[in-house]
Amino acid sequence: MNRSIRLVAASIYLFFGLLVLTLTYVQVIKGPEFRDDPRNPRLLASRAGRERGPIIARDGQLVATSVEVATQTGAFERRYPFGSLYAHPVGYATFLFAERGLEAERSSDLSSSRNLTFSGMIDELLGRDTDGQGMRLTLAPDVQQAARAGLGEQIGAVVAIEPSTGEVLAMYSSPSFDPNRLVEGDTEYGESINRDLDKPLLDRARAELYPPGSAFKVITTAAALESGTANTQTLFEDVPALALPGSTSTISNFNDALCNGGEPMTLAVAFERSCNTVFGQLGLEMGPDELVDMAEAFGFNQKLGFDLTHIESPIPVDFSGNLAGLAQSAIGERDVRTTPLQMAVIAATVANGGISMQPYLVAETFDRELTVLGSTQPAIRERPVGPGTAAALEELMIKTVNQGTGRGARIEGVQVGGKTGTAQGAGGNPDAWFIGFAKSGDRSIAVAVVVENGGDAGADATGGRVAAPIARDVMAAWVGSP
Amino acid sequence: MNRVAEASLIAGAAVLAALGVAIANLSAGGSVDAQVALTFISFLVAWGGFWITVRRLAPGANPYLLPLASLLSAIGIAEIYRLNPALGSLQRWWLLTAAALGSLTIFWLRRGTTVLRRYRYLLLLIGLVLLLAPLLPGSWPLGGVSVNGSRLWLRLNLWEGSSIRFQPGELAKLALIVFFASYLAERRHALREVHRRIGNLELPEPRQLMPLVAAWLVSLIVIIYERDLGASLLLFAVFIAMLYMATGQGIFPAAGVGLFALGAVGAFQAFDHVRRRYDAWTAPFEDFEGAGYQIAQSLFAMGSGSIAGSGIGLGRPDLIPSAATDFIFAAIAEETGFVGAVGVLIGYALLIAAGFGIAVRSRDPFRKLLAAGITTVMGVQTILIVGGVTRLLPLTGITLPFMSYGGSSLLANTIGLSLLLVVSQEEHR
Numbered sequence: 001m002n003r004s005i006r007l008v009a010a011s012i013y014l015f016f017g018l019l020v021l022t023l024t025y026v027q028v029i030k031g032p033e034f035r036d037d038p039r040n041p042r043l044l045a046s047r048a049g050r051e052r053g054p055i056i057a058r059d060g061q062l063v064a065t066s067v068e069v070a071t072q073t074g075a076f077e078r079r080y081p082f083g084s085l086y087a088h089p090v091g092y093a094t095f096l097f098a099e100r101g102l103e104a105e106r107s108s109d110l111s112s113s114r115n116l117t118f119s120g121m122i123d124e125l126l127g128r129d130t131d132g133q134g135m136r137l138t139l140a141p142d143v144q145q146a147a148r149a150g151l152g153e154q155i156g157a158v159v160a161i162e163p164s165t166g167e168v169l170a171m172y173s174s175p176s177f178d179p180n181r182l183v184e185g186d187t188e189y190g191e192s193i194n195r196d197l198d199k200p201l202l203d204r205a206r207a208e209l210y211p212p213g214s215a216f217k218v219i220t221t222a223a224a225l226e227s228g229t230a231n232t233q234t235l236f237e238d239v240p241a242l243a244l245p246g247s248t249s250t251i252s253n254f255n256d257a258l259c260n261g262g263e264p265m266t267l268a269v270a271f272e273r274s275c276n277t278v279f280g281q282l283g284l285e286m287g288p289d290e291l292v293d294m295a296e297a298f299g300f301n302q303k304l305g306f307d308l309t310h311i312e313s314p315i316p317v318d319f320s321g322n323l324a325g326l327a328q329s330a331i332g333e334r335d336v337r338t339t340p341l342q343m344a345v346i347a348a349t350v351a352n353g354g355i356s357m358q359p360y361l362v363a364e365t366f367d368r369e370l371t372v373l374g375s376t377q378p379a380i381r382e383r384p385v386g387p388g389t390a391a392a393l394e395e396l397m398i399k400t401v402n403q404g405t406g407r408g409a410r411i412e413g414v415q416v417g418g419k420t421g422t423a424q425g426a427g428g429n430p431d432a433w434f435i436g437f438a439k440s441g442d443r444s445i446a447v448a449v450v451v452e453n454g455g456d457a458g459a460d461a462t463g464g465r466v467a468a469p470i471a472r473d474v475m476a477a478w479v480g481s482p
Numbered sequence: 483m484n485r486v487a488e489a490s491l492i493a494g495a496a497v498l499a500a501l502g503v504a505i506a507n508l509s510a511g512g513s514v515d516a517q518v519a520l521t522f523i524s525f526l527v528a529w530g531g532f533w534i535t536v537r538r539l540a541p542g543a544n545p546y547l548l549p550l551a552s553l554l555s556a557i558g559i560a561e562i563y564r565l566n567p568a569l570g571s572l573q574r575w576w577l578l579t580a581a582a583l584g585s586l587t588i589f590w591l592r593r594g595t596t597v598l599r600r601y602r603y604l605l606l607l608i609g610l611v612l613l614l615a616p617l618l619p620g621s622w623p624l625g626g627v628s629v630n631g632s633r634l635w636l637r638l639n640l641w642e643g644s645s646i647r648f649q650p651g652e653l654a655k656l657a658l659i660v661f662f663a664s665y666l667a668e669r670r671h672a673l674r675e676v677h678r679r680i681g682n683l684e685l686p687e688p689r690q691l692m693p694l695v696a697a698w699l700v701s702l703i704v705i706i707y708e709r710d711l712g713a714s715l716l717l718f719a720v721f722i723a724m725l726y727m728a729t730g731q732g733i734f735p736a737a738g739v740g741l742f743a744l745g746a747v748g749a750f751q752a753f754d755h756v757r758r759r760y761d762a763w764t765a766p767f768e769d770f771e772g773a774g775y776q777i778a779q780s781l782f783a784m785g786s787g788s789i790a791g792s793g794i795g796l797g798r799p800d801l802i803p804s805a806a807t808d809f810i811f812a813a814i815a816e817e818t819g820f821v822g823a824v825g826v827l828i829g830y831a832l833l834i835a836a837g838f839g840i841a842v843r844s845r846d847p848f849r850k851l852l853a854a855g856i857t858t859v860m861g862v863q864t865i866l867i868v869g870g871v872t873r874l875l876p877l878t879g880i881t882l883p884f885m886s887y888g889g890s891s892l893l894a895n896t897i898g899l900s901l902l903l904v905v906s907q908e909e910h911r
Contacts, residue, residue, distance in 0.1 A: 001670075002842050004730040005854050008723045009838040012861040016831050019865065020824055022874040026784050027820040034785020039770060039778070042786050042798045 213423025216332025272404025283330025408468030420463030429454030502560020509795025542910025791819025
């Protein structure tokens with residue numbers, strides 16, 4: 001029996017040998033790889049306790065700050081003095097719920113490496129800087145507040161951009177959430193906002209797609225003017241419905257009405273009245289290439305160079321055998337989808353003479369002594385239209401606000417231009433859009449507002465009625481209203 | 483090794499446990515508090531009391547077993563306390579209970595293990611009942627409870643809102659090993675000598691394979707109805723090992739591996755939970771959010787510990803699910819590194835060496851098989867769970883002897899240790 005007992009013992013030791021080899025593989029050979037795997041929660045957990053540099057708004061107002069945890073020396077917690085106001089762009093850095101937004105994307109810049117990593121200790125010994133960086137944002141608190149107040153309880157988003165630089169002045173998504181409760185580790189709250197069907201965690205400004213509806217007509221018009229298909233004085237027939245080639249469907253106007261009592265009208269009049277039949281026809285006349293190229297020059301089908309992750313706004317590129325789709329795309333329906341950020345870039349480009357600036361959120365980074373470490377230089381993203389076309393579009397948009405569908409955005413004594421949109425959204429009621437700009441003295445602002453599913457107005461919602469007043473308040477917060 | 487050395491090693495383990503608790507406190511920003519003293523005292527009372535019993539009633543018992551087991555449990559209790567101080571203090575009570583039951587076992591068997599052979603069919607019955615007890619309806623006062631999809635707990639309702647939970651499978655294991663040892667010691671000649679020849683092959687009579695098939699069927703029942711892969715595999719492996727040790731016939735392990743393969747393929751085909759375990763083993767990162775989560779967290783923990791470890795209380799083993807029970811080894815490997823993890827394995831290797839030493843030196847087949855069986859179960863259990871958390875083997879949720887949190891496991895292993903001590907004492911006479 002002793003022989004077989006020894007054999008069993010030997011096989012057990014053989015397995016012990018294999019265990020040591022496996023441990024060597026897991027801990028020694030693959031150890032650093034497992035340690036640095038982005039899914040390893042230790043990375044986040046170790047960062048969560050570190051001191052982070054402050055995040056401040058444009059005017060220096062404190063948006064995020066690190067405070068030492070009372071019960072634990074050397075461990076820090078984030079505080080967001082304005083709660084839900086900056087929750088989407090700034091995000092959060094927490095222990096239990098990891099990180100999100102700017103806090104996640106610039107985590108390694110923001111957090112101090114002192115004492116917590118081996119390289120951090122070496123850096124400290126060598127006297128290198130191990131502090132987290134502070135960041136100054138382009139966001140203007142007054143504009144951000146106006147965006148929140150304007151949306152109120154309605155679901156939607158507001159993006160405002162300084163047209164000549166690309167600085168993002170406001171970026172607000174509604175509903176929002178309170179990052180402080182996530183820092184506190186309130187799991188019930190965390191689960192409730194995760195489950196909420198209104199998706200408060202979603203940043204609608206940069207990560208949700210909507211049909212742009214008539215707000216897209218700015219692009220259609222830009223393509224028509226730039227390609228010479230039409231000018232602002234070109235006359236168009238006023239028809240109750242536009243028959244679409246190769247299809248039984250038609251394009252009709254809002255409430256199936258005529259735009260000009262059946263009389264021919266200029267492109268300018270069609271623009272300010274947002275006449276669907278005219279723009280559907282314009283799309284058919286210029287053809288798919290002009291329309292798609294112009295949309296892409298304005299930023300569709302690509303990233304916008306923004307310094308937070310954002311999704312691309314898609315427009316189909318192949319309309320062969322689908323002229324009906326082309327006409328519907330020309331009025332911002334069918335498969336055209338867009339983010340509020342993209343729409344704000346369009347408005348800013350028009351207001352900036354056709355020069356499209358890269359939008360950005362972080363203006364500068366600074367160290368503990370408030371010495372600026374780096375600042376973002378405004379950069380040109382693209383020039384989709386020449387100055388002439390830009391001026392013509394600007395004029396059309398100003399008229400739209402002065403006497404057309406965008407009257408709700410008028411600010412006394414300020415030059416305001418804009419375009420409304422009322423799109424068939426995913427909900428039962430329309431998604432209401434307003435994109436536009438305001439200029440007063442040396443200050444200018446471009447804005448995009450979307451209100452989902454009709455907002456408070458429900459089925460009666462239009463861009464002019466629901467979104468334009470929000471845009472007016474947001475713009476007035478920047479250019480000032482007398 | 484003399485008694486003083488044995489006693490000082492046990493005292494050293496008590497110091498180690500207290501030191502571990504103190505370090506865990508300090509790294510959490512606390513101070514050296516009553517928990518440190520309590521750990522030291524309960525350790526000294528439990529293992530020291532056990533040692534005194536052994537010295538009184540079994541003075542010739544193997545002197546290596548108690549120091550090694552107390553060392554492993556010291557590392558275990560420090561890590562459990564570090565993971566969850568509440569569990570740590572509960573484990574102290576379990577330790578005291580286990581030591582008391584271990585001492586009682588020594589007292590009961592102070593005249594030798596013969597009494598165990600007399601009751602072997604009773605033990606078989608107790609073993610099977612314990613093994614299958616979790617299948618009792620959960621609504622009964624004494625009923626089964628499912629935890630994480632496995633039904634291996636028994637819950638006894640004491641009074642309104644109060645109940646005790648216990649894993650009877652741990653004790654069933656011991657009862658069955660005693661039965662196997664006694665049965666095989668008696669039947670080993672028959673099992674070895676009756677065989678038929680087919681050409682050059684010597685095959686046992688089919689009826690001699692019946693015990694093997696019976697054990698296989700019981701294992702299958704455990705897999706199917708209790709969903710407990712670990713216990714099933716452990717029982718079957720130990721039974722085959724004992725059959726082989728009793729007879730020296732290579733056909734038994736060969737047939738056992740064949741039956742295991744058959745059972746494994748069948749279970750894989752038939753059961754989702756087996757398939758999920760398999761997928762989590764082969765590709766834990768594919769289903770990172772789901773079945774692979776546990777094993778991925780275990781790998782992250784051990785990888786983060788690397789060679790020297792993060793230090794007790796400085797890692798984040800609390801991020802591993804079931805860190806104090808099934809994954810205690812991964813937690814220790816994170817905080818003490820490769821060095822500490824291999825150290826723990828050496829501790830088990832020495833414990834197992836001592837156990838097999840007792841078996842080899844024993845002159846009586848029953849005691850030989852008893853010692854070898856208990857040692858094999860400790861060894862296989864260590865391999866299964868350490869292999870599981872390091873991804874050498876598919877994960878089977880079983881405890882690491884003497885280290886994992888849990889009363890049932892500690893009780894059963896301490897009683898097993900007592901049996902080894904009694905066997906070694908008997909040979910000494």
